[in-house]
Every structure is written in C-alpha cells, then in structure tokens.
Amino acid sequence: MSPLDLLVAAPLAFMVASLVVGRGGRWLILAASPAMLALSAWLVALPPDAAHLVGDWELPLGILLRADGVARLLVPATSLCFVAVGLYAWHEFSPKSGRETARAHTFWPLLYLMWGGSNAGYLTTDLFNLYVTIEMVSLAAVAMAAMGSLAAGLQYFLIALVGSLAYLLGVALLAAHYDTVDATLLAIHARPDLPTLLAITVMTAGLLVKTALFPLHGWLPPAHAAAPAPASALLSAVVVKLGFVIILRLWFEAFAEVVRPAAMHLLGGMGALAILYGSIQAIRQERLKSLVAYSTVAQLGYLFLAFPLISNAPNPAEPWAAVLVHAVAHMLAKAAMFLAAGLMLKAVAGERISDLAGLARAMPLSVTAFALAAISLTGLPPSGGFTAKFLLLHAAIEQGSVVYAAVLVIGGLLGAVYLFRPLSVACSGSAAPVVKAEAPLRVAAPLALAALAVALGFAGMMLIELSSLSAPPAAAGPLPAEPGR
Amino acid sequence: MMTAVPLALVLLPLIPAIISFALPERLAGWRNAANLFVALIKVLIVADLLRQVRSGVDLEWRYTILPGHDFLLRVDTLALLFVSLSVFLWLVTTIYAIGYFGRGPNLARFFGFFNLCVLAATGVALSGTAVTFFLFYELLTLATWPLVVHNGDEKSLRAGRIYLAYTLAGSAAFLVGILWLKTLVGSIEFTAPPDLSAVPPLTLTLIFVLCVGGLGVKAALVPFHGWLPAAMAAPAPVSALLHAVAVVKAGAFGIVRMIYDVYGIGTVAELGLGPPLAALASFTILYGSLRAVMQTEIKKRLAYSTVSQVSYIVLGASLVGPFAVIGGLVHLVHQGIMKITLFLCAGALSNRLGIKAVADLDGAGRRMPVTMAAFSIGALGMIGVPPVAGFISKWYLGIGGLQSDASWVVAVLAGSSLLNAAYFLPMLYRAWLLPPPEQAAFRELGTASDRMLVLPAVVTAAASLAAGVFASSSFSPLTWAKLIAEMGYLK
Numbered sequence: 008m009s010p011l012d013l014l015v016a017a018p019l020a021f022m023v024a025s026l027v028v029g030r031g032g033r034w035l036i037l038a039a040s041p042a043m044l045a046l047s048a049w050l051v052a053l054p055p056d057a058a059h060l061v062g063d064w065e066l067p068l069g070i071l072l073r074a075d076g077v078a079r080l081l082v083p084a085t086s087l088c089f090v091a092v093g094l095y096a097w098h099e100f101s102p103k104s105g106r107e108t109a110r111a112h113t114f115w116p117l118l119y120l121m122w123g124g125s126n127a128g129y130l131t132t133d134l135f136n137l138y139v140t141i142e143m144v145s146l147a148a149v150a151m152a153a154m155g156s157l158a159a160g161l162q163y164f165l166i167a168l169v170g171s172l173a174y175l176l177g178v179a180l181l182a183a184h185y186d187t188v189d190a191t192l193l194a195i196h197a198r199p200d201l202p203t204l205l206a207i208t209v210m211t212a213g214l215l216v217k218t219a220l221f222p223l224h225g226w227l228p229p230a231h232a233a234a235p236a237p238a239s240a241l242l243s244a245v246v247v248k249l250g251f252v253i254i255l256r257l258w259f260e261a262f263a264e265v266v267r268p269a270a271m272h273l274l275g276g277m278g279a280l281a282i283l284y285g286s287i288q289a290i291r292q293e294r295l296k297s298l299v300a301y302s303t304v305a306q307l308g309y310l311f312l313a314f315p316l317i318s319n320a321p322n323p324a325e326p327w328a329a330v331l332v333h334a335v336a337h338m339l340a341k342a343a344m345f346l347a348a349g350l351m352l353k354a355v356a357g358e359r360i361s362d363l364a365g366l367a368r369a370m371p372l373s374v375t376a377f378a379l380a381a382i383s384l385t386g387l388p389p390s391g392g393f394t395a396k397f398l399l400l401h402a403a404i405e406q407g408s409v410v411y412a413a414v415l416v417i418g419g420l421l422g423a424v425y426l427f428r429p430l431s432v433a434c435s436g437s438a439a440p441v442v443k444a445e446a447p448l449r450v451a452a453p454l455a456l457a458a459l460a461v462a463l464g465f466a467g468m469m470l471i472e473l474s475s476l477s478a479p480p481a482a483a484g485p486l487p488a489e490p491g492r
Numbered sequence: 493m494m495t496a497v498p499l500a501l502v503l504l505p506l507i508p509a510i511i512s513f514a515l516p517e518r519l520a521g522w523r524n525a526a527n528l529f530v531a532l533i534k535v536l537i538v539a540d541l542l543r544q545v546r547s548g549v550d551l552e553w554r555y556t557i558l559p560g561h562d563f564l565l566r567v568d569t570l571a572l573l574f575v576s577l578s579v580f581l582w583l584v585t586t587i588y589a590i591g592y593f594g595r596g597p598n599l600a601r602f603f604g605f606f607n608l609c610v611l612a613a614t615g616v617a618l619s620g621t622a623v624t625f626f627l628f629y630e631l632l633t634l635a636t637w638p639l640v641v642h643n644g645d646e647k648s649l650r651a652g653r654i655y656l657a658y659t660l661a662g663s664a665a666f667l668v669g670i671l672w673l674k675t676l677v678g679s680i681e682f683t684a685p686p687d688l689s690a691v692p693p694l695t696l697t698l699i700f701v702l703c704v705g706g707l708g709v710k711a712a713l714v715p716f717h718g719w720l721p722a723a724m725a726a727p728a729p730v731s732a733l734l735h736a737v738a739v740v741k742a743g744a745f746g747i748v749r750m751i752y753d754v755y756g757i758g759t760v761a762e763l764g765l766g767p768p769l770a771a772l773a774s775f776t777i778l779y780g781s782l783r784a785v786m787q788t789e790i791k792k793r794l795a796y797s798t799v800s801q802v803s804y805i806v807l808g809a810s811l812v813g814p815f816a817v818i819g820g821l822v823h824l825v826h827q828g829i830m831k832i833t834l835f836l837c838a839g840a841l842s843n844r845l846g847i848k849a850v851a852d853l854d855g856a857g858r859r860m861p862v863t864m865a866a867f868s869i870g871a872l873g874m875i876g877v878p879p880v881a882g883f884i885s886k887w888y889l890g891i892g893g894l895q896s897d898a899s900w901v902v903a904v905l906a907g908s909s910l911l912n913a914a915y916f917l918p919m920l921y922r923a924w925l926l927p928p929p930e931q932a933a934f935r936e937l938g939t940a941s942d943r944m945l946v947l948p949a950v951v952t953a954a955a956s957l958a959a960g961v962f963a964s965s966s967f968s969p970l971t972w973a974k975l976i977a978e979m980g981y982l983k
Contacts, residue, residue: 389627400671416664427652427653431641434641439597467557
C-alpha cells in the first residue's frame with residue numbers, strides 16, 4: 008500500500024464506517040484526524056517523483072496517482088481543514104433532537120465522501136477519474152448546502168450538474184480523439200485542432216461554473232452563506248479549489264502547448280473582475296456570512312488572475328508557487344473565518360455584522376481567529392496570503408502589466424475595507440455583551456487554522472520548493488501584447 | 493557578524509505581549525511588572541549595543557524568506573538612533589500608561605498591542621532591506637489599529653477607519669515602489685545601495701515619488717496628514733508614544749533611508765528630487781503650525797504641531813548638506829522627547845483635572861505645577877528657545893540650509909518658530925498667569941498612581957533640557973547624529 012492509495016481509500020472507509028455506526032458517527036473523527044494528518048505528512052515526505060499505479064495496471068488502462076507539488080501542498084491543507092471542521096462539528100452535530108439528529112447522521116458520511124473525493128482529485132492524472140472525483144465532491148457539497156437552504160441547495164445542484172456534464176462532454180471528445188484521457192499522456196500528444204480546443208473550452212467552462220469564477224459565481228453566495236458554519240467552511244475553503252486545480256492542470260500540464268496567450272488573458276481578466284466585483288459586493292453586505300461568501304468570490308479571482316502571469320513570466324516558478332500558496336492560504340483562512348463567524352453569530356443569536364458589537368471583549372479568542380484569518384485574506388504581512396500576493400505583484404510588475412498590478416493593489420485595499428468592518432464593530436462599545444463563555448476546545452479549531460495561515464508567511468522557501476515539484480509550466484517565448492500596456 | 497542579538501532585540505516585546513494577552517485582569521500587577529521588567533532589559537541591551545557599534549562592531553541577522561528577498565536585521569548607527577529613542581520612551585510610557593489607566597476595561601488588549609507596536613518599531617529601525625522594512629512598517633499599522641479604536645466609541649472607530657485608509661494606501665504605494673525598483677536593480681539592501689545608473693531617470697523619479705509618497709503618509713506630510721489629528725481619539729499613552737514618536741518616525745525614518753541608503757545623496761541631487769521634497773516639507777512645517785494655531789483642543793493642537801515638527805526631519809534629509817543631515821537626524825530624537833513630554837502632560841491634565849481645551853488651562857500651573865513645568869520646557873523647546881533641545885535642531889537645520897544654498901530655509905524656520913510661539917505661549921500664559929476657576933484643592937503627587945502619571949513627563953522634560961545643554965558631550969543625540977553623518981553620508 009502506498010500513502011497515495013490510502014489517502015483516497017481511508018476517507019471512504021471512514022464514510023462507510025460512519026454510515027454503519029449511525030448516531031455515534033461523530034466519534035470517528037477522533038480516529039480519522041490523526042490518521043489523515045499522518046498520511047498527509049507521509050505524502051509530503053515521499054521522494055520527489057513518487058507515483059503509483061492503482062492495481063498496477065499500466066497507462067492508458069490504469070489510473071496513475073502522483074505526488075506532485077500541487078498534491079503535496081493541497082492535500083495536507085485540505086486535510087487540516089477537514090480535521091479542524093470535523094473537530095468543530097463534533098460539537099455542533101452531536102445527536103440531540105429532531106432536525107439536529109438528521110444532520111448529525113448525514114453530515115459525517117458527507118464529510119468523508121468530500122474528503123476522499125478531493126484527495127483523489129489532487130492526486131490523479133486521469134481526466135475521467137477526475138470527473139468521478141468532481142461528482143463525489145459535488146454530491147457531498149450539494150447535500151451540505153441543502154442543510155442550510157433547500158432552495159440554495161437545489162440551485163447549486165442544477166449548476167453543478169450542468170458543470171459536470173460540460174466537463175464530461177469534453178472528456179468524451181478527448182477520449183474519442185486521442186484514445187486516452189490521462190493528462191500526462193495528453194501532454195505529449197495534444198495538437199491544437201478543433202476537437203481539442205472545443206474539448207478544453209467546454210471542460211474549462213464546466214469547471215469555472217463549479218469554481219464560481221465571476222460572472223459564473225451567482226450560486227455561491229446564497230449557498231455558502233445559508234449553510235451551517237462547518238458546511239460553509241468546507242464549501243468555501245475546499246470544494247471550489249478542486250475545479251480550479253483541474254483547470255490549472257488542464258491548462259499548464261495537459262495542454263500547455265495548445266492554450267493561446269489570449270485565452271490566458273481572458274481567464275486573467277475574469278479573475279481581475281472577480282476580485283473587484285466580489286470585494287465591492289462584500290463591502291455592501293450587511294450579514295456577516297454573506298460578506299465572507301463574497302470574499303470567496305473575490306479571492307477566487309486571484310487564482311485566475313495568476314494564469315497570464317504564470318504563462319508570461321520569464322521565471323514562472325514564482326507566480327506558479329504564488330497561486331498554489333494562495334490556494335492553501337485561502338483554504339486555511341477561509342475555513343477559519345467561517346468557523347469563527349459561526350461561533351460569534353451563534354453566541355449573539357444574530358446574523359448581521361452589527362450584531363457583533365462589543366464581541367472583542369466577550370469572545371476575544373473567536374475575534375482573534377477572525378482577525379488572523381482576515382490578515383491572511385487581505386494579504387497583510389506576515390501571512391501566507393501576503394506571500395502569495397507579494398509574489399503575484401512582483402510578477403505583474405516584472406512583466407510590466409499595469410492592469411494586473413493595479414487590480415492586485417486595489418483588491419488588497421478593498422479586502423481591508425470589508426474585513427476590517429466586522430472587526431471594527433467587534434471592537435466597538437464600552438460594555439461587553441453577555442454571551443455564553445467561549446468553549447476553548449471549539450474555538451481552538453478556527454484559531455489553529457488562522458494561525459497556520461499566518462504562519463505560512465514564514466515558510467515561503469519551503470512552499471516554493473514544494474510547489475516546484477509540479478511540472479513547472481513551460482516558459483513563454485516572446486511576451487505577447489497584453490491589455491494595459 | 494552574524495548574530496541573533498538583533499532578532500532577540502526585536503522579538504523581546506513578544507514576551508510581555510503574550511503575558512499581557514493571557515493574564516486575567518485580576519493579575520494586573522504581574523502584567524505591569526512583566527511590562528516594566530522587559531522594557532528595562534531592552535534599555536540595557538540597547539545601551540550595550542550603543543557601546544559596541546560605536547567601537548565599530550557590525551551585527552546582523554539574515555534569513556531568506558523568498559527567493560531574492562532576504563529578511564535582514566542589522567544594527568547600524570542610524571538604526572540605533574531610532575532604537576534608543578524608542579526603548580527609552582517605551583519604558584517611560586509604560587510607567588505612564590500604568591498610572592494613566594489604573595484599572596479599566598480592555599487593558600490586557602492595550603498592553604498586548606502596545607508591545608507589538610514596540611516590536612514593529614524596533615523592527616523598522618533595524619531593517620536592513622527594503623522588504624524587511626516594509627514587513628515591519630505594515631505590522632506597525634496593524635498593531636496600532638486596535639489602540640486607535642481602544643475606546644470603542646464612534647469617534648475612535650471613525651479614527652480607526654481613517655487611519656487604515658491612509659496608512660494601507662500609503663504602504664501599498666511604497667510596496668509597488670520597492671518591488672518596481674527590485675525588478676530593475678535586484679535586491680535593495682541599505683548597506684549596499686543598488687546601482688541605479690542603468691535605470692532611466694524618469695522611472696527613478698516615479699519610484700521615488702511612490703516610495704516617499706507612501707512613506708509620507710505615516711510621516712504626515714501634507715496632503716497625507718489627515719489621519720494624525722483624527723487618531724487623537726486614542727488614549728493619551730497611545731497618542732504620546734505612537735503618534736508623536738513611533739508611527740510618524742517610522743515614516744520619516746523610511747524617507748531618510750530612501751534618500752541616503754537606497755538612492756544615495758548623489759542620485760537624489762542628480763535627479764533634482766531634493767528641492768521639491770524640501771519645498772513640500774517646508775510647506776508642511778508652515779501649514780501644520782498654522783493649523784495648530786487654529787485648534788482649541790489641546791491634543792488636536794499638539795497633533796498639528798507634530799505634523800509640522802516631523803517635517804523638520806524630512807527637510808533636513810532633503811537638503812542633503814552636512815549640517816542639514818545632522819539637524820534632521822538629531823531632530824528625530826529631539827522632537828520625540830519634547831513631543832512626548834507635551835502629550836504625557838496633556839494626558840495627565842485631562843485624566844486628573846478633565847482639562848481638554850486650551851481655554852480650560854487657566855491656572856493649571858497652580859493646580860499641577862510639576863506637570864505644567866514639564867509642559868513648559870517641552871513647549872519652549874518646540875519654539876526653539878535655547879538651551880532646550882529644539883534649539884539645536886533648528887540651529888543645525890538653518891546652517892544646513894545656508895550651506896545648501898537654500899537660504900529660504902532660514903525664513904521657513906523663523907516663520908515656524910513664530911507660529912510655534914503663537915500657539916504655545918498663550919497656553920503657558922493661561923496656565924501660569926491666569927487664576928484657576930474655583931475648585932477644590934488638588935494634590936498632584938498624592939498617590940503612587942499620580943506619581944507614575946506625572947513623573948515620566950518630568951524625566952522626558954529633563955532629557956529634552958539635557959540634550960540641549962550637554963549637546964557637545966560624547967553621549968548626546970547630537971554627537972551620535974554627527975557620528976552617523978560622518979560614518980555614512982558625508983564621505
């Protein structure tokens with residue numbers, strides 16, 4: 008057995024186990040957490056080109072699991088999110104009565120399904136296999152979203168279905184055209200002909216819908232804001248990253264030779280608009296969880312803004328690392344922020360930002376977790392978010408792309424505007440509101456995640472080294488013309 | 493020499509910060525003790541460093557954070573000028589803050605962030621590369637924000653918003669500037685100024701404007717000064733140490749670094765960047781003084797006075813002549829000790845007597861004579877009356893202006909001094925010569941808490957006097973500023 012197999016198999020085994028034990032399902036997280044963290048650590052420590060064929064079938068028939076840079080960064084980060092969310096939810100979804108019991112039964116199998124699915128998604132190179140993982144994650148995500156609002160869940164379901172079908176269509180096209188759907192093999196054989204371009208287009212479009220890149224983001228804020236806090240945390244932190252990683256793999260690994268610079272700028276432009284639009288919407292929100300959800304729309308923009316920066320860079324390793332670090336930092340910080348928001352809103356039994364008045368005194372630990380997460384999301388130093396945005400800004404200035412540099416700076420400032428608002432409200436008032444005392448163990452989950460997001464700022468060299476294990480994207484030839492130059 | 497001493501010096505305030513955050517309010521005594529103890533240790537370390545650096549020892553600590561970006565802490569003469577000022581004033585202000593707040597809400601938070609601010613200010617001083625400087629500069633913004641909104645009322649929250657809007661925008665401009673420069677010339681280390689000869693002058697000018705403009709926000713250069721008067725909503729110890737010293741000094745210090753250690757005097761002169769900056773600084777000096785005359789609230793008046801006085805440092809740096817350099821650098825210290833005296837006194841007056849407006853000062857000299865005596869020394873120093881320290885600064889700046897063929901500087905200094913007199917002398921007149929309103933007898937130094945509130949200002953006032961009287965002694969700020977100028981910039 009290799010850790011690559013186990014990272015996929017273990018969560019699925021826990022899913023089955025949680026279905027079997029029913030009411031006591033929440034206890035399994037105490038076993039799953041150390042096991043999965045140990046497996047993630049093992050993954051990071053594997054030799055540089057570690058890969059594993061499932062069942063020892065050779066390509067193109069078999070399935071290749073691979074420990075590349077993307078997997079080594081994102082699998083541990085997702086596992087940390089799942090562990091923290093699981094420990095937080097251990098309390099929230101304990102069997103009590105009525106509806107709570109139903110949630111306590113359903114939440115845990117969904118959590119493990121999503122966990123296994125996203126791990127498989129980061130490790131595999133087979134595009135059809137990726138389809139299966141997307142479906143696993145989407146299924147769990149839709150069900151979790153439906154826990155908060157049935158309407159939002161249904162809308163999400165339809166969108167996810169359309170996205171999956173589009174992706175599957177592309178996979179079918181490729182299979183018919185190349186007789187393989189393995190990304191490593193496609194990288195060798197891909198030609199820029201019509202079926203290939205069509206396949207890339209529909210696959211990317213389907214994935215963009217699922218990743219909620221502006222202007223395809225409409226379903227995200229209602230679904231993420233309505234779900235219970237642990238579910239919101241997973242939806243915003245983990246689920247949307249999978250679609251992004253697959254696009255990243257398609258564009259820079261499988262079809263690096265086929266994709267045109269103009270297409271890179273199209274994605275980059277959408278990312279830039281997402282940053283501006285998401286930030287402005289976040290500023291306008293009155294409810295805390297909507298604000299955090301719109302912040303996800305904005306932060307996802309950075310992931311795509313990086314595409315043209317990577318493809319144009321004389322030294323692509325840095326923006327490549329930046330985009331992965333951003334994905335990791337956003338995962339940790341966003342999960343922390345949703346969990347902290349959940350604690351605070353539950354304590355004051357409200358949902359508006361104005362309900363937080365004075366909480367800095369009553370719930371200092373939760374507010375600290377929120378603040379640390381905000382530092383990383385805004386991109387203030389020292390934090391993983393800062394490292395990522397710093398490298399992106401550096402790349403943008405190096406390439407002379409004024410527009411992207413300006414969006415990066417403005418996005419950071421807008422981020423400060425919307426994230427300091429709840430903090431400012433929390434610091435207001437001279438009398439502390441009376442709330443139930445913070446349970447140190449529950450607040451530990453968001454606090455640890457947020458502290459990690461900040462601590463990433465000190466580990467820049469290690470992150471860059473890990474990310475360089477992925478097939479570094481091909482260096483661009485002469486710089487193409489770009490907007491704003 | 494690679495050593496962890498600079499790192500330890502920067503990180504030392506983490507200990508009292510963590511203790512302050514963690515201890516419950518009923519153990520406030522232990523918290524205060526920890527704060528004072530570490531502040532004292534830091535003073536001792538810095539005293540030793542002063543001795544070492546003077547004998548030519550070179551201490552640094554380096555760590556690569558990102559490819560091509562080193563995190564470098566370095567103890568040099570200019571860094572020590574700022575560090576010794578901040579550790580001395582930190583100790584004084586800690587004592588004062590304990591007396592000022594007594595027992596109130598949110599004090600754990602206050603002392604925690606207060607220590608983080610000191611950490612950031614020390615980091616700003618010791619930074620050896622532009623990126624390191626930026627990291628601490630931004631941390632300083634973050635750590636001061638909770639102190640600005642400390643009171644939690646609408647006024648403080650608004651001040652907090654204005655503060656963030658100004659400073660974050662400023663930092664962003666500065667970051668773009670240094671990244672731009674970095675992509676053109678490689679790593680920017682203060683000890684090894686980059687070779688700028690290959691960069692087109694226009695680009696260099698633009699980068700200079702971005703960087704100095706960004707730094708000018710914290711240095712409160714007009715028109716980026718708006719946050720400073722608003723931030724006076726913070727409690728007095730915050731106004732005293734942070735706004736009079738740490739934050740504005742970080743900006744001014746950054747500008748000094750840009751001019752001397754990144755661009756170099758030669759390049760600044762070639763590009764013709766000195767005169768416009770000197771003009772802007774002069775305008776700020778006069779404008780700040782003029783606005784100060786118009787204020788009726790004591791803290792607001794002092795805030796505009798800060799706007800004006802900090803620009804002396806920028807003026808000295810931008811004139812790039814030997815005496816102007818010394819005058820600007822020495823004013824970094826002189827302005828710090830004089831202005832903190834004034835703020836500490838203003839805080840004591842409002843805390844004990846409820847005096848907030850200039851009009852309430854009538855007879856304050858009779859009710860709190862010790863405090864008002866310290867205030868008077870600070871005020872006379874600001875006007876430039878010898879032998880208080882402010883006179884030395886203005887003297888050197890004036891001669892520096894003449895040396896650099898900018899005799900108009902003398903006129904600016906004279907005008908500013910007149911305006912300073914116009915807003916400080918009426919305050920002294922009211923306090924000493926007008927009768928107090930009928931009120932119960934007041935004992936200024938009755939309790940230990942009173943003494944902790946009043947005596948720090950006496951110490952800094954004495955220091956302002958000593959820095960002027962003993963200016964030529966071997967340990968005065970002036971001697972140190974001359975040393976910096978000789979070792980670094982006037983070769």
